[in-house]
Amino acid sequence: MYQFVSVLVILVSILLILIVLVQNSKGGGLASNFSASNQVMGVRKTADFLEKATWTLASGLLVLAFVSVMVLPRGGMQSGSAIDEEIQNMSTPAQELPEFGIGEEDAAAGQEAAGDSL
DSSP states (O other): OHHHHHHHHHHHHHHHHHHHHHSOTTSOGGGGGGSSSOOTTOHHHHHHHHHHHHHHHHHHHHHHHHHHHHTOOOTTOOSSOHHHHHHHHOOOOOOOOOOOSOOHHHHHHHHHHHHHHO
């Protein structure tokens, strides 16, 4: 169902692009081909058709966008991202305090000096 709606969205988008490109912002476009004659598809009727087609396709695209969200397959989706899972599955390494070259004798002397000052 999702693939069908996706294909419809693509088709409506292509049709909308074509309809908009046919129009001319200054009243020309496809309508300018029929300006000299009074046929059924005259200047005013062509502009009305193109305008109605544009609004219809735009509203159809909006509706299809909402429908595509509703039919989005959710079964294969996980609750968290892959990065969150990696962080949770990481084992924390045992942290060792770095030694700064202080020997046990120096550390004991430092503790005795600290005890004397109290």
